[in-house]
Amino acid sequence: MLRFYLLYNFALFGASVIFFSKSLLKIATLSIGFVNLALANYLYFGKFTDSLTLRYSFGVKLVLDSISTNFLLMNAVVWLAAAFVAVRKDLRSFYYTLLIMFLATCNLAFVSNDLFNIYVTLELAALLTFLLSFVAGKTIQFWAAIKYLLLCSAAMQIYLIGVILHFGQKNSFEIAGQASSIVAVLLICGVLMKAGVFFYSMWLPDLHANVEPEVSTLLSGVSIKTGVYAILRLSAFLGDHYTVVVVFGILTALGAVVFAMNERHYKRILAYHTLSQVGYMLVSPTHGAAYALAHGVFKGFLFLLSDDLPTYDTKELKRNGIGLPKWFFLALASLSISGFPYTIGGAAKDLVFGTLKWQKPFMYVAAVGTVMSFAKFLFMVKPRFEKVENLPSYLLFSLYCLLPILGFGKDPVKSLIVFGVGILSYLIVKDLLKPLPRTLETLENSSVLYVLVMALVLVVVMVGG
Template sequence: MNIMEHIAILVVITPLFGAFSTPFVSLAGKKAADIWVGIFSGLTFVFSILLGLKVLRSGIVIYTLGAPEPAIATVDYNGLIFPVRILLEVDALSALLALVISLIGFFAAIYSWRYMEHDTGVEKFYTLFLLLLTGMLGIVLTGDIFNMYVFLEIMSISAYALVAFRKETFEAVEAGIKYLVVGSAASTLILLAVAILYGVYGSLTIAQIAHLIEVSPSPLIWGALALYLTGFILKAGIVPLHMWLIDAHPAAPSSISALLSGVVIKTGAYAIIRIFFTLYGVEVMNRALIGWIIVVIAVITMFVGGSLGLIQQDLKRLLAYSSVAQMGYIALGIGVALIAFNTTAGDAGLVGALFHLLNHAIMKGMLFLIAGVILHQLGTRNINEMGGLIKKMPITSACFIIGGLAIAGVPPFNGFVSKLILYEASAMISPALAVIAIISSALTLGMYLRVIQTAFLGRAPETLKDIRDPPASMLIPIVILAILIVIFGILPSLPVDSIITPAVEAVKNQASYLSAVLP
């Protein structure tokens, strides 16, 4: 058996096997479970890299579940050729998302070794962690709308449980229940949309439905689009459905916050891109109207996230509001790309959205990991109780300052580059959009300067005496992510040319996505 032939499915089933086998491995003690989860998240990362290389080298990868050959996606039924089985369809966009997810997942797993040392039930934590990873990878790699829903449920249910994992605090249980209720409502809307599409077209494969929509658009699919959009806007944490995120991120253990903010909400953004550009296609929809809806929502999101983040006292809550604001930037890029599809502005919007998605995953993942370090070492999340941390934990503080400045869009870090592209793209549509985006960026800078000034610089309160940098297994992921931030800032063409541009081409080229499956 050739591994490269089965690489697409291996990315999904490797963490799945890890999740199933963790209960047995944890019988041998916590150390064994630690190593086990490290091995499986690391393997997933390696497989994602291999998958990305394969996609870059040979174009879209098709993997048909249950067929005699992975590439045979269709059946011949009385001369009619159409896909019947579930298939994974991996283009450059999916491969980019899979790479980001498994990267942050691997670092969060290693970070969890020491971070979760005071908690009980660590084997349950690891099981749910790997299931969360499986769910996200399944969503981004699949080429089937019902399969996407199934993996969305795996991701959501494990995320509910992980948010409420520290059940000894009332906050965590409350946040978990709220997330459960609103998340299930969103999942129901998405399921209804899948049902409508299946009812109208009798198929579940994205490529087949996209082809049928192109040929004969039924009025019902617009209802399905509204349902889909509402569901995934909630999953992406975009205003006005961002409120679960504000509760869930502070309450979850920090490695989970990093995953939630870094990649779980990005799967919502991925699904919105996939639905607009591939499932429906820009040709059949009223691009201007839908694009402006997204842009307006994005502008509100940026302002709400930025202005409310400015008044927070809780470090993780502040980071959560910042995530909302940054999701606004990604949505702005998507909206601009819809309005001005296939023009310079539209391409720049997509490049900016996807590059900001990658950058934000790295930056916010790192910032939440640092917030976890502070919580672990100091036992508090209140900014006012911190102070002078740069003298006590210099490496962590330096990384936080890099990340904070990067996310606020200060040159020469990576956040600036993606925001610059987004400013220019939105200014081509309407200069007012760019102005609002810059103002919101200033608000973000304001909230991070507050944290840096109060918590890291300044004078340490009497209570913080024996504080030092965390152990190596917690520090190394943070430092690597900080190095990535600097590299992507100084050499932005490195990620943009190698992975972002192919992903943008994949998003724009709906025809090649369809022709990879259909004859």
């Protein structure tokens, strides 16, 4: 199966460059999206497992397992929804070429199972995200994208040093046994930025606020998940050092949700919640991949909805209201990210909380904060009809929000209690919430903060080791 899947993705790279006509590229983009979604569902529901070694001495290995299939299905759903929007726009042919390349790259990233192959695919995904981010040619998009590329590249160079050190120790890039303390530090620090952890990834809100909605969808729904995939794939390899990742998962879940609750710009709220939601994936390596699938669905849904909103100012949205059926889709996505029972988000949160111990109280606080952030959207409905531009994408996301692909959850009562506490808390403090300073988002401060946090991780791991 993996040999076929590898050839399939190489064929995608070929398809991205053989169509020179924009109209043919648009047709190819949608056709590829449907085929890829069908294949991802086949792999996911068929519970396929396989492994493939291309060159053993260099550890070029691929694996297909439950982690991979969750990420592959997430990539397929989010990418097709974004492609529906992209083909409606009159963009350069190069844009659709990049989209197809991005799909194939992320597919390969999500089956990578060696240290160096993970590095290559993550770097290529970052480069393609950078190119997609300023395809509209706006200067502000370029600077937001260049900040993303510089910081991610710096982080992955640190990861690469860890890979080289491990190769020097073991003469292999295999993810086997346990990493030494110094290798673990370098790998963790490198990948956490790609995964969108709060202290490492303050470039994210600025980038999201300025790029096109479908690019935001791919960035939050797929691109940062390449880093999450790497961490989850390395979790056993990191051994006891993974506790550091769990701590940062809790901190990012709590820290980012505070910024999100106080934010008024729609896309920046979602960007902060991308950081916060990564915390749920990191605290539970057992079900992190399932939560990544759920997050890709409901967060991609929310970002794509920004294309249908008249303004990103939530105060103005509340004042004018949102007509049906736009509000229905916004409410469904908001309920899902809030962990409402019988949505994909509710089922995913139930899986994660079922594995937590000492982390559980902190994550419940983060869950209440998430409800508080999205409660405002539930009260914005106006009884008027408004045309929906991206209906195929919304219907696709709605289907996966409501399908019990992760089950229905085992404890809907607790989910309802968390939801109720969040709604009540929002109603009590809503007039006190104000946007927090954006000092940490500058390139200079982001770089300094990254160095400081890396030093902290080094100290913690060395003391623990």
